[in-house]
Amino acid sequence: ENFKRTTFFHIVHNGNWQYFDSYSRYENGKDLFSLFNIAQERYIEFSDPVKSDKINCMATGVRFADCVITVSPSYAKQIKVASDGLERVLTNVVGINNAIGRDFSERMLNKFKESKFADEYYPKLLDYIKKHRLLHEKIEEKYPEILLGADCYKTLKTKIRRDTILRMRNKLMLQLQRGFKVDPDKILFTMIHRVSEQKGFKLLLEASEGIFKNLGFQGIVGGPVAWGDKQGEELAAGLARLPDYYRDKVSVTIGFQDISIPLLASDLFLMPSLYEPGGISQLEALACGCLVTARATGGLRDTVNPVRVKGYIVTGNGFLFADYDAGSFYDAMKRSMDFFKKANERIIHRARINAKKSVYYWDKPARKYLDTMYSHKEIIRVIDN
Incomplete structure (x- = not known):
């Protein structure tokens, strides 16, 4: 409830890492999704895009994000086409190049x-x-x-x-x-x-x-x-x-x-x-x-x-x-x-x-991050009473 008015950004450094945060829903006869204390009917929002019996935290972050940012323009295009199933939930992806310090x-x-x-x-x-x-x-x-x-x-x-x-x-x-x-x-x-x-x-x-x-x-x-x-x-x-x-x-x-x-x-x-x-x-x-x-x-x-x-x-x-x-x-x-x-x-x-x-160098990508974030800051949400 506290986050309904919050704008979310999900930064994907490497789409292949999604399975570090992906695991089977059922383990030793227990439903791990119940640990989240979230209504069962919302499980689909937390499921893996390919294997529905797995929980995929990266895919969940993508679904709830107002904007997904990744670390280069070309990679942003790549993961929208092929990313081990993550492409099924990716739509609004912005690519901003990595950088190093000027020193x-x-x-x-x-x-x-x-x-x-x-x-x-x-x-x-x-x-x-x-x-x-x-x-x-x-x-x-x-x-x-x-x-x-x-x-x-x-x-x-x-x-x-x-x-x-x-x-x-x-x-x-x-x-x-x-x-x-x-x-x-x-x-x-x-x-x-x-x-x-x-x-x-x-x-x-x-x-x-x-x-x-x-x-x-x-x-x-x-x-x-x-x-x-x-x-x-x-x-x-x-x-x-x-x-x-x-x-x-x-x-x-x-x-x-x-x-x-x-x-x-x-x-x-x-x-x-x-x-x-x-x-x-x-x-x-x-x-x-x-x-x-x-x-x-x-x-x-x-x-x-x-x-x-x-x-x-x-x-x-x-x-x-x-x-x-x-x-x-x-x-x-x-x-x-x-x-x-x-x-x-x-x-x-x-x-x-x-x-x-x-x-x-970081000053240039930093400006792009700021521009991207401020462009989403004024999102108007309809809050159900």
């Missing part, structure tokens, strides 16, 4: 400095370069500033060169730390997520020979596994074996790992998700200047745009593929490799600037 890249830079990574690995990098003649010649020809000191990039006159030398310095140090071949021409990607079927690690495993052997990528891979996730544990076991096959090309860490160093050193960030309602990781990567290779699903479709080069004009911030299969993923990886191999320093820098400018 994210600054926080990553601070964490990088606090880690003392450059203090430890820059001297080691110089020693390594001096001992390898061909590498020394390549660095001296393309990136001689790296040999002049850890902070030499700060004295360079153009922003393009400063940013290029800084990221290349970081990449070479990371290659050395992870036991990779130290080579500025190698393209380095990062794929750090929760290790689960959703995040697309299956595609990485299936396409691993093509990615590491044929295309020659180097990769920083891993992340934590959720407790009780059997598929995640199987994927983690498969990932852990990758270094046995591609010893100097992939580094795998199962468990938490700091992302500041990989994001500030890698050329590319991978997010080949099976589904992705909104996505935060791609925004974090873009904010740090990483281009993103992703599957065009949910929020990834809204935030990652294909790189296009026409003369000196560069648009886009990444590389997309549509079908969830290893062949499509490999094709996107090949396109990203071709870009880095063919583009000059100026073109790559322009794409990285696009990446940083494309990030959704």
